[in-house]
Amino acid sequence: MTPVLYGIGVGPGDPELITVKAMNTLKKVKVIFAPKATEEYKSVAREIITPYLTKEHNVIELTMPMLNQQDVLIKSWQENARMIASYLQQGEDVAFITLGDVNLYSTFYYLYYELKTLIPHLKVEIIPGITSFAAAASRTQWCLADKNHPLIIIPMNKEIDLTEMLVNQSRAVLMKVGKYLPRIKQALKATGPWQGWIISYCGQANEKIHPLSELEEISALPYMTVILLAKE
Amino acid sequence: MTPVLYGIGVGPGDPELITVKAMNTLKKVKVIFAPKATEEYKSVAREIITPYLTKEHNVIELTMPMLNQQDVLIKSWQENARMIASYLQQGEDVAFITLGDVNLYSTFYYLYYELKTLIPHLKVEIIPGITSFAAAASRTQWCLADKNHPLIIIPMNKEIDLTEMLVNQSRAVLMKVGKYLPRIKQALKATGPWQGWIISYCGQANEKIHPLSELEEISALPYMTVILLAKE
Structure with missing residues (x-):
């Protein structure tokens, strides 16, 4: 089975504002990547899904700076994509969670494009979220x-x-x-x-x-x- | 307890794309109003929530024509608002479900404004949906x-x-x-x-x-x- 990358929108803050599909997907996917703005910050997306996590989950926080410097951004997407790819290449399904919706003003697609250059036949499923x-x-x-x-x-x-x-x-x-x-x-x-x-x-x-x-x-x-x- | 009108966005079609909050609210609110375009049509919003319904639920379909005739529309909003008000005035919480999100291009707010003229101190909670x-x-x-x-x-x-x-x-x-x-x-x-x-x-x-x-x-x-x- 080709592993799947799930892009999951977790909504704006209230844990009840994730979709039933997001909840069911988090139940079965045990490796979850959660973005945060700096090393010191907490990941808000991670906090939102906390009620749905069990001891079996492995949540990995990725620092994704919010800057206007394109070269720094690209370097960060590439590094984070390599990290995610290392799990997919071991045959593991992974989820990347993002605040709000995946399709609007989120970092998901930048990562996804980088991942597609690393794993051309990548299987992806996107679960929309409340903006x-x-x-x-x-x-x-x-x-x-x-x-x-x-x-x-x-x-x-x-x-x-x-x-x-x-x-x-x-x-x-x-x-x-x-x-x-x-x-x-x-x-x-x-x-x-x-x-x-x-x-x-x-x-x-x-x-x-x-x-x-x-x-x-x-x-x-x-x-x-x-x-x-x-x-x- | 003042009864509550819940406006619930049920997303575009997949029953898993309703929010956990929508699911939990449907569990506790037993009177649900579901819009449909004509008498003969099925209510798509009702179909979406079918997996979450029990024998205790009372789903009432409301015909809400999709026309450009403002006088026909206003008459329909008023009639439907009176129907919903009759349940609220008996002290019953009710839900109005709508395709997609409640806040974007849905009929919910027209009904809500009419209901506010009938019940000035109406309590309302809106649950957003996937557009x-x-x-x-x-x-x-x-x-x-x-x-x-x-x-x-x-x-x-x-x-x-x-x-x-x-x-x-x-x-x-x-x-x-x-x-x-x-x-x-x-x-x-x-x-x-x-x-x-x-x-x-x-x-x-x-x-x-x-x-x-x-x-x-x-x-x-x-x-x-x-x-x-x-x-x-």
Whole structure:
């Protein structure tokens, strides 16, 4: 049997927000790779699946830096891919868990592409997860978009011209807000008036929720913040 | 105890793609409302949760037409809200299940707003679900968007100028494609070249997957079709 790499989205924080399929897959796959941002940090993805782990599980944490330096990133994907490949090459099924969904703004695909160069006939199964913005919308009872509205999802980064991006939109989600707060305030003023919510660490113990009307009073927000936006 | 209305996203089709929280909530809430498009149709949402139902469950199907006539829609939301309210007013917790996620292009919020006018102090809990596009991306092993790309999600309808909407985007999802196929072909030609996938009935028994390169040969697609798009 060719071993399988499972890419599993574990949702934004609440262990109950993983899928039944993710739970059943974690029951049978004993080698689990869990990403974390730095050596010292805890892996949030690992914490989410803790209720589903037994003594038979072997959870291996992989440091995956969140930087804009492409050469450092590529080196880290290659090293981590080699580590995962060493288990697959021994015939072992493995799981890689990721916060939120696997298909949106996760590190899974970078690893997967590296792994495919190491193991060309790699078998892969991807299990989608609840994204932070769907969970945030549920917590605030806020309809992200109805049948008359497209929705744009914007991961904040230094290249994005947010004002240009928002000007023709009426529903938007800003992800990974953190250090881009000043730029966001400026863009929302230029393209508003917007209504919405600011949600940090959605579903985790330290969750914080603010209505968008309080944005001006906020001077700093964590990386793991989602902003939900709507205008008429 | 004030009764609770649970809005539950049951994902796109595979019963294993509901969340553990949805499963646990269905275990304790015995009155479940399931939408369907017409009297004669089956409720797909009901089929998804069938493995989790016991003899104690009372599943009530609600006909919720998918039309563009606002007056017919409002009448249907009001009638269905009155039906749901009659159970809540007897002190019973109820669940309303919806395909995919509750917060995106579902009928839940229309019902919820109507219910709030009938029961102002209504308690509501929303449980997010896996959206069709996340499931479709997982099936095709296709990264919807990485950290350098915003993603626009577009529900097809007769008012949308798709060409205008796609021209400045590099990652997009088209939902509820069905009868808008000719318009989509035209818009993709005008704004491409695009790569991607066409997925109908994702995760259901009649699922169909085509690479986007086959689009020209396709003359009809069902309503429940998602198109995933990327260009450089």
